[in-house]
Amino acid sequence: xxxxxxxxxxxxxxxxxxxxxxxxxxxxxxxxxxxxxxxxxxxxxxxxxxxxxxxxxxxxxxxxxxxxxxxxxxxxxxxxxxxxxxxxxxxxxxxxxxxxxxxxxxxxxxxxxxxxxxxxxxxxxxxxxxxxxxxxxxxxxxxxxxxxxxxxxxxxxxxxxxxxxxxxxxxxxxxxxxxxxxxxxxxxxxxxxxxxxxxxxxxxxxxxxxxxxxxxxxxxxxxxxxxxxxxxxxxxxxxxxxxxxxxxxxxxxxxxxxxxxxxxxxxxxxxxxxxxxxxxxxxxxxxxxxxxxxxxxxxxxxxxxxxxxxxxxxxxxxxxxxxxxxxxxxxxxxxxxxxxxxxxxxxxxxxxxxxxxxxxxxxxxxxxxxxxxxxxxxxxxxxxxxxxxxxxxxxxxxxxxxxxxxxxxxxxxxxxxxxxxxxxxxxxxxxxxxxxxxxxxxxxxxxxxxxxxxxxxxxxxxxxxxxxxxxxxxxxxxxxxxxxxxxxxxxxxxxxxxxxxxxxxxxxxxxxxxxxxxxxxxxxxxxxxxxxxxxxxxxxxxxxxxxxxxxxxxxxxxxxxxxxx
Amino acid sequence: xxxxxxxxxxxxxxxxxxxxxxxxxxxxxxxxxxxxxxxxxxxxxxxxxxxxxxxxxxxxxxxxxxxxxxxxxxxxxxxxxxxxxxxxxxxxxxxxxxxxxxxxxxxxxxxxxxxxxxxxxxxxxxxxxxxxxxxxxxxxxxxxxxxxxxxxxxxxxxxxxxxxxxxxxxxxxxxxxxxxxxxxxxxxxxxxxxxxxxxxxxxxxxxxxxxxxxxxxxxxxxxxxxxxxxxxxxxxxxxxxxxxxxxxxxxxxxxxxxxxxxxxxxxxxxxxxxxxxxxxxxxxxxxxxxxxxxxxxxxxxxxxxxxxxxxxxxxxxxxxxxxxxxxxxxxxxxxx
Numbered sequence: 038x039x040x041x042x043x044x045x046x047x048x049x050x051x052x053x054x055x056x057x058x059x060x061x062x063x064x065x066x067x068x069x070x071x072x073x074x075x076x077x078x079x080x081x082x083x084x085x086x087x088x089x090x091x092x093x094x095x096x097x098x099x100x101x102x103x104x105x106x107x108x109x110x111x112x113x114x115x116x117x118x119x120x121x122x123x124x125x126x127x128x129x130x131x132x133x134x135x136x137x138x139x140x141x142x143x144x145x146x147x148x149x150x151x152x153x154x155x156x157x158x159x160x161x162x163x164x165x166x167x168x169x170x171x172x173x174x175x176x177x178x179x180x181x182x183x184x185x186x187x188x189x190x191x192x193x194x195x196x197x198x199x200x201x202x203x204x205x206x207x208x209x210x211x212x213x214x215x216x217x218x219x220x221x222x223x224x225x226x227x228x229x230x231x232x233x234x235x236x237x238x239x240x241x242x243x244x245x246x247x248x249x250x251x252x253x254x255x256x257x258x259x260x261x262x263x264x265x266x267x268x269x270x271x272x273x274x275x276x277x278x279x280x281x282x283x284x285x286x287x288x289x290x291x292x293x294x295x296x297x298x299x300x301x302x303x304x305x306x307x308x309x310x311x312x313x314x315x316x317x318x319x320x321x322x323x324x325x326x327x328x329x330x331x332x333x334x335x336x337x338x339x340x341x342x343x344x345x346x347x348x349x350x351x352x353x354x355x356x357x358x359x360x361x362x363x364x365x366x367x368x369x370x371x372x373x374x375x376x377x378x379x380x381x382x383x384x385x386x387x388x389x390x391x392x393x394x395x396x397x398x399x400x401x402x403x404x405x406x407x408x409x410x411x412x413x414x415x416x417x418x419x420x421x422x423x424x425x426x427x428x429x430x431x432x433x434x435x436x437x438x439x440x441x442x443x444x445x446x447x448x449x450x451x452x453x454x455x456x457x458x459x460x461x462x463x464x465x466x467x468x469x470x471x472x473x474x475x476x477x478x479x480x481x482x483x484x485x486x487x488x489x490x491x492x493x494x495x496x497x498x499x500x501x502x503x504x505x506x507x508x509x510x511x512x513x514x515x516x517x518x519x520x521x522x523x524x525x526x527x528x529x530x531x532x533x534x535x536x537x538x539x540x541x542x543x544x545x546x547x548x549x550x551x552x553x554x555x556x557x558x559x560x561x562x563x564x565x566x567x568x569x570x571x572x573x574x575x576x577x578x579x580x581x582x583x584x585x586x587x588x589x590x591x592x593x594x595x596x597x598x599x600x601x602x
Numbered sequence: 603x604x605x606x607x608x609x610x611x612x613x614x615x616x617x618x619x620x621x622x623x624x625x626x627x628x629x630x631x632x633x634x635x636x637x638x639x640x641x642x643x644x645x646x647x648x649x650x651x652x653x654x655x656x657x658x659x660x661x662x663x664x665x666x667x668x669x670x671x672x673x674x675x676x677x678x679x680x681x682x683x684x685x686x687x688x689x690x691x692x693x694x695x696x697x698x699x700x701x702x703x704x705x706x707x708x709x710x711x712x713x714x715x716x717x718x719x720x721x722x723x724x725x726x727x728x729x730x731x732x733x734x735x736x737x738x739x740x741x742x743x744x745x746x747x748x749x750x751x752x753x754x755x756x757x758x759x760x761x762x763x764x765x766x767x768x769x770x771x772x773x774x775x776x777x778x779x780x781x782x783x784x785x786x787x788x789x790x791x792x793x794x795x796x797x798x799x800x801x802x803x804x805x806x807x808x809x810x811x812x813x814x815x816x817x818x819x820x821x822x823x824x825x826x827x828x829x830x831x832x833x834x835x836x837x838x839x840x841x842x843x844x845x846x847x848x849x850x851x852x853x854x855x856x857x858x859x860x861x862x863x864x865x866x867x868x869x870x871x872x873x874x875x876x877x878x879x880x881x882x883x884x885x886x887x888x889x890x891x892x893x894x895x896x897x898x899x900x901x902x903x904x905x906x907x908x909x910x911x912x913x914x915x916x917x918x919x920x921x922x923x924x925x926x927x928x929x930x931x932x933x934x935x936x937x938x
Contacts, residue, residue: 108838141840154831159853159928165836168849172840205929221839 059126061086061261062107062229066120069102069111069285076102077285079120082278084229087255089262091272091293093308094282095519096490100265102285104231107263108147109137124229142172146227146260148251150234152214156206162217163202166190169221189220193250211383212243216250223254230254233265240382241546241590248275267519270314270549270591273297281305311524314549314591319524320531327535331374343370344508344540345377345394350403352389352564363389364400365564371557373507374534376541378555378572380548380587386564387544391510394542395429396420407508425455428501432513434493438485438500444471445481448499455504470499474529491522498529508540515550527554549591552576560584622932630922637918642697644910645903649696652899653689661685683709696903706900710893715904718889725796726885729877730870732805733812737870738863740809741816745855748821749828749847761821767814772873776807776880795883804881808873812866819862823855830854856927864913864920871909 060083069077077099084090092100105111106118109129122129124144129137149155157165163186170182190198193216206214215235222230232251236244252275255262266272272279273293280290281304289302300306309315352364363386371377379387392398394405396414405412407427413419428451431437438447448470452463471481474495485493494514501509511530515523531554533539543555551558551572558575560567560583568581579585664676671679680686684695699706705715744760751757783789783803790799827833828851836850837843875887886905893901925931 110834110838112837138840138842141838143840145838147835147838149831149835151831155835157832157836157850157854158930160849161929168836168841169839207930218835225840 060084061125062263063123063126064103064107064121065123067103067106067122068119069099069106070117070119071115075285076116077106080280080282080285080287081120082280082287082290084261084263086228086261087259088278089252089255089264089276090278090280091264091266091276092280092282093266093269093272095267095308095521097284098282099285100267100282101233103282104233104263104265108141108145108231110147142169142222142227143174143225144228146222146225146230148215148219148222148230148232148235151238152211152218153206153238155218156214158206160205161202162204162206162209166202166217166221166224169224173225185224186220189224190217192223192254193217193220194246195220210243211239212246215239215243215247219247219250219254223258223260226258227260229261229263231263231265234267235264236271237267241548242382242586244271245590251275269297269309269312269520273315281308308521311520312549313520313523313547313553317549317552319553320527323528323531323535327374327531330535331538333372333375344373344408345369345371345542346404346406347390347394348404350390350393350400350405352386352393352398352400362564364393366403367559367561367564367566368403369557369559369569371508371540371542373540374538375557376534376543376555378543378545378551378558379561380545380551380558381561382546384563385561387561388512389564390561391429391512391542391544395427395510396423425504426506427508427510428504428506429510429512430494430497430501430514433517434490434497435517437497438493440484440486443482443484444476444488444496447485447496448503451500451504457504466503466505467499470502471496473502473533474499489522490518491525494518494522494526495529498526498533502533505537506539508542510542510544512544513546514543516545516547523550530554548576548587560587626925626932629925633918633921637914640914641907641911644914645697645700645907646693648903648906648910649693650689652903653692655897705904708893708898708901710896710898710901715900718901719886719904719908722884722886722889725883726874726878726887728801729804729808729874729883729885732801733808733870733874734863734867736805736809737813737816737866740813741820741859744813744817745820745824745859746847746852749824749851750844764814764817764821767810767817770811772807772811772876773880775810776804776877779803779807780881792882795881800881800883804877804883807880808870808877812869812873815866815869816859816862820855820859823858824851827851827854853927857924860920860923860927864917867913867916871912 062084064083065081067077067080068075080099080103082090082092092103094100102111102116106116107122107129111118118130120130124140129140132140156162166186166189167179167182170176170185173182173185176182176185186202187198190201195201195213195216201209201213201217209217219235230251235251236247239247248271251262251264254260262276264272264276276293278291279293279296281288281296281302283304288304289296289300296305297309300309310319313319347370348368350364350367351362354361354363365386367386367390369377369379379390381387389398393400394407394412396412399414407423410419410423412423442450445464445467449463449467452458452466457463457466468481471478476492476495476499480488480492485496488496498509498514509530514530515526518526527550530541534541541555543551545551545555555572557570558572559569560575560581562583568575568579568584575584576588579588661680664671664679677686684692687695696706703716707713708715708718711718744763747760748757751760780792780803783799784792790797790803792800794800795804824847828847833846833850836846841849874885875891877883878885878887879891886908889901890905892898893905
């Protein structure tokens with residue numbers, strides 16, 4: 038702590054001004070263009086010392102471009118920047134590279150989006166940290182630099198700095214890496230931290246810890262934070278002020294409480310309506326209609342004749358010196374026409390469970406059945422029959438579609454593989470599936486490369502639907518998508534469930550979405566079932582500490598309790 | 603993340619490092635063993651292929667009417683060279699002798715093969731090693747310049763050079779170098795092909811097209827690293843651009859570059875033959891050329907196995923380098 042203050046003093050000596058009203062960061066009339074395309078248009082905002090401002094927007098809104106314009110990291114992309122960016126009253130846009138360089142790190146710190154790729158994989162953390170410390174004026178001797186590094190690592194909540202220093206990036210978890218990156222960012226004592234989606238690559242409980250850390254640093258070190266996020270809930274919980282961006286222009290700006298309780302622009306209202314954490318009952322109507330059409334015979338957690346039955350399944354992965362219990366006595370059942378969610382963080386075993394159900398993974402013990410048929414990876418013929426009624430929608434629509442095929446061909450492919458009917462019938466079925474996911478007719482002869490993420494995921498769902506399966510495994514189907522797109526996809530899935538009585542196994546790490554979408558859930562941790570039951574019961578009355586922790590990590594819960602003021 | 607979880611691991615850290623070193627030693631031993639097997643297999647394969655070629659210089663000499671040998675004399679000479687035995691027996695004898703360092707006699711000069719090649723190897727080794735070092739240096743300079751020079755015509759020129767180098771024929775570079783360096787500038791004598799100047803010129807001839815291939819891979823790898831998040835984050839911390847290149851881009855780019863160095867080695871060995879001819883040097887290339895013309899099987903056998911062995915050794919070294927260059931390849935027994 039004292040070390041950090043020491044370095045701050047040395048940088049402040051040159052930059053501190055007595056005039057208090059000058060904001061830390063003042064952006065006015067900022068426009069950024071790549072060639073002829075305007076990405077950011079006339080954006081203005083300011084960040085005061087020790088406060089946080091959130092730039093909110095979906096992909097393509099220009100929020101990351103603004104962050105990079107402030108940090109002057111647009112570099113190689115030949116961007117044209119107009120308008121004014123001033124830090125502590127000093128205009129930055131006209132500075133030459135050599136004049137800007139001393140501001141990097143020492144005044145402007147950067148916390149990147151994906152900690153997994155933001156440290157050099159072939160160099161130790163220590164080497165990279167010492168390199169960062171060497172840039173701090175005054176840290177001349179190696180011992181000073183080492184002390185700086187240790188102090189910063191301890192400050193960000195890494196209790197064993199030596200182990201971190203000796204590690205390579207691939208040996209640490211995402212949360213630890215993000216702490217390291219924050220430590221390196223605060224080490225030279227910057228006045229402003231630009232955090233570009235600092236938690237979107239992290240598990241929810243880790244996300245909360247990292248955001249708490251940023252809050253603490255902001256208060257203690259009086260650092261201003263420019264927080265870039267697509268997640269309204271995070272902005273609502275963490276920022277004093279928000280700027281809502283759409284297509285590079287400001288839609289709305291103001292104090293967080295005001296923007297969230299009384300949004301003035303229709304875009305903010307629409308955006309807010311699509312945030313799962315803020316709207317738990319968004320799909321209640323659709324689900325009620327579904328329940329009417331496909332009533333359950335037993336109680337809410339029936340055991341008789343479920344569509345999917347997983348009983349006491351275990352699977353251990355072994356390598357030379359390690360054993361990982363990916364699944365340890367996991368059981369669940371899903372009745373027809375309902376959705377069961379497998380919830381857990383990375384490494385919880387939820388994906389292994391889905392792979393086992395699809396027959397892509399053998400299990401050590403236990404049984405899996407789909408519509409009464411056993412899933413047995415060794416019996417290819419039986420597996421083919423099971424899979425006909427069991428399809429999957431993958432997480433990443435950008436890699437799960439063959440780029441050389443047209444949309445129509447992609448959706449028809451499973452029908453071709455199973456030799457369903459004649460060609461005319463297959464085309465008819467493919468058209469029906471594309472109709473069901475509401476993909477515009479004009480897009481059917483296109484290839485995936487020209488489609489947006491949401492459109493691609495609709496194609497992936499249509500492909501899964503083409504064989505008219507009874508059960509769909511949805512493996513984080515919306516986690517790569519913006520909230521408005523996510524809401525559209527969830528609505529399509531629930532409509533299909535209402536109309537066709539489909540049964541879903543929904544893999545997710547996002548309890549906000551689970552609350553909107555699923556009927557029952559199993560919380561997994563390190564391969565074990567922590568808690569299971571109906572979504573309503575588990576979320577309103579969690580019996581396990583870990584579940585409570587997960588629920589507390591839904592950022593919007595803080596918002597709903599804190600913001601209406 | 604919790605203290606309870608990290609403390610035991612900390613205590614285990616030194617033994618983890620030792621275990622990692624043990625794994626590396628085991629990996630190195632296994633790779634070396636595999637390399638030896640490859641060399642032996644190469645010997646067997648080359649021996650069988652050469653044995654399958656119809657005719658040999660001895661038979662050709664013996665059978666020609668001018669030689670005037672009697673059948674008994676012919677049989678005696680054949681038996682002296684072991685040619686009357688079955689192929690597999692000859693293979694085993696030859697292998698056994700080779701292990702003991704006896705590589706046989708040249709058929710055309712009757713000198714020991716070790717002497718024939720031994721006389722040629724130093725010259726070729728000097729040429730090939732100098733060429734490889736030059737090629738790596740040229741490639742490194744081009745690669746670094748491609749990242750250090752600001753975008754513009756000069757940078758574009760540097761990036762175009764490898765393509766130019768690749769498309770210029772080897773012999774043309776050699777002739778131009780001789781003309782300019784030896785004839786016009788008189789930097790080295792054409793009479794003594796083994797002088798340092800001549801060797802350097804020959805090596806440069808050989809190195810230029812080879813450097814182009816290395817440079818292309820290096821430039822691509824550097825550009826790829828430059829687009830990675832860690833490069834941007836390092837720049838955001840205030841690391842000057844040149845240091846970002848040297849500290850952050852170069853090392854991740856070494857892996858593919860080292861791989862391609864192993865691959866272009868064939869070019870260096872093959873190119874040395876042409877280069878030796880242009881510069882009038884006597885080296886392995888010239889020996890091989892003569893041996894092919896004279897169907898000198900024992901010399902050919904050793905020359906081919908020798909090049910195979912060089913390949914195997916260089917690629918063994920590269921394999922052993924991988925885990926040192928990239929820590930991610932260290933932990934899990936290095937199964938690459």
